[in-house]
Amino acid sequence: MKTGFKILPRSFYLRDTSQVAKDLLGKILVRVVHGQLLAGIIVETEAYKGIDDPASHAFKGKTPRTEVMFGLVGHAYIYFIYGMHFNLNIVAHEKKKPSGGVLIRAVEPIIGIDIMKEVRKVSSITNISNGPGKIGQAFFIDRSLYGCDVTHAGPLFVAQAPLDLACDHIVEAPRIGITRAQDKLWRFYYEHNPYVSRR
DNA sequence: CACCCGATTATCT
């Protein structure tokens, strides 16, 4: 498949999970499904630091559910939550750490907007993917993508932005929806960005 | 705008 995107290499994900979470802001999330191209700019992420982090699904060690979190970085960790939502993470951690991942919390839609509006049943572009469960629906994320390698062209990957968006100010805040380790400022998002969730 | 709550199921206790 030829998409023209410059895909981020695996080495990008073999770094501190918080650093990767910050650096993923401004990058492009790309999904190819049903012969359609869907893409958006990542504008909000959260870092989950595996066995070092009580809020991480990997905190209590490897289970069938969290298996990919302990595998090679640059793969998708997808989980089903609240009986209805699929959330997307990308495995990322330092070489010396066994696990860790970045939750993709919000995306600014750029390609396939009409399709995503339709599947989401919304009219406002800012309501398409401003939340992890909404991304799951808009980007057709499901179990079939569990463990998907996002460092190669395929059904799901992450690419470098065509323009430098690094000038936007990044806010560091407590993570959303967790009960433990609420003191950690491991949620990252672009300040004043209308596509960020819970503003 | 704030708060409350139901939906719906995998996972763990």
Added chain:
DNA sequence: GATAATCGGGTGT
């Protein structure tokens, strides 16, 4: 049996 890295619709201010 309880909880969960959520969302959307309802009610009240």
